[in-house]
Amino acid sequence: MTTAHEEPLVDTPFFLAWIEEMATAVQVERDRLTELDAAIGDADHGANVDRGFTAVRQALADGPPETPRAVLVLAGSTLIRKVGGASGPLYGTAFRQMGRTLRDAPEVTLAELAVAFDAALAGVQKLGGAAEGDKTMVDALAPAVRALARAVQDGSKPEDAMAAAAEAAAEGARATVPLQARKGRASYLGPRSIGHEDPGAASTALIFAALRKAAG
Ligand code: ADP
Ligand code: MG
Numbered sequence: 001m002t003t004a005h006e007e008p009l010v011d012t013p014f015f016l017a018w019i020e021e022m023a024t025a026v027q028v029e030r031d032r033l034t035e036l037d038a039a040i041g042d043a044d045h046g047a048n049v050d051r052g053f054t055a056v057r058q059a060l061a062d063g064p065p066e067t068p069r070a071v072l073v074l075a076g077s078t079l080i081r082k083v084g085g086a087s088g089p090l091y092g093t094a095f096r097q098m099g100r101t102l103r104d105a106p107e108v109t110l111a112e113l114a115v116a117f118d119a120a121l122a123g124v125q126k127l128g129g130a131a132e133g134d135k136t137m138v139d140a141l142a143p144a145v146r147a148l149a150r151a152v153q154d155g156s157k158p159e160d161a162m163a164a165a166a167e168a169a170a171e172g173a174r175a176t177v178p179l180q181a182r183k184g185r186a187s188y189l190g191p192r193s194i195g196h197e198d199p200g201a202a203s204t205a206l207i208f209a210a211l212r213k214a215a216g
Helices: 012-028 030-040 045-062 068-082 087-101 110-128 138-153 158-174 185-193 199-215
Strands: 008-011 107-109
Touching: 008 012, 008 110, 012 030, 012 045, 012 068, 012 199, 030 045, 030 185, 030 199, 045 068, 045 087, 045 199, 068 087, 068 107, 087 110, 087 199, 107 110, 110 138, 110 158, 138 158, 138 199, 158 199
Parallel strands: none
Antiparallel strands: 008 107
């Protein structure tokens, strides 16, 4: 990541580092994610995201893309191809939409990154139809995207903006515990889904924690 005279810029190595951090994080947390999914789903979320991000890491190593846009589009397409669960197409769409919003340049501004995150959220909501409060990944993603946009608007440094997003995502994931699921597999449990953290919200929090790590 570099900082220009006026606008903070985020470069291709930053996006590669972010994906590397998230692949590591979901691998380390694989069992916890699976346990969360065992409680209110079918116990495959850890395996799904680990398989997906391991494949993304491999695809990026095979042919390192030269722009943030290309990194994100490749990551998204790989997730869609490799992950069968609900989370694969949802995360895949998020990354792909994020990439498609960006210019095909080796660096993007922090403001452009914030707009791209907004497109990721819109993509997830269009595909999955979940609103905040439905106990899904949207409950971590939406507040994180908002926190990032707010920080960017306030002129925060990239590392501070990304830290704010990571905190909002973690808080959003924790806040899914008392909710009843209204979307996805967990919704089949009705009130019995109450009292457990949503696995997809938990993995989204890891993705934003990885963003903060890549920035720091
Ligand atoms: P599956 O539910 O097919 O087994 P995963 O276990 O990998 O897939 O992912 C489950 C997670 O996907 C949930 O915890 C939730 O966060 C997310 N999810 C499921 N359905 C939706 C949806 N319609 N919108 C947003 N997120 C969803
Ligand atoms: Mg599952």
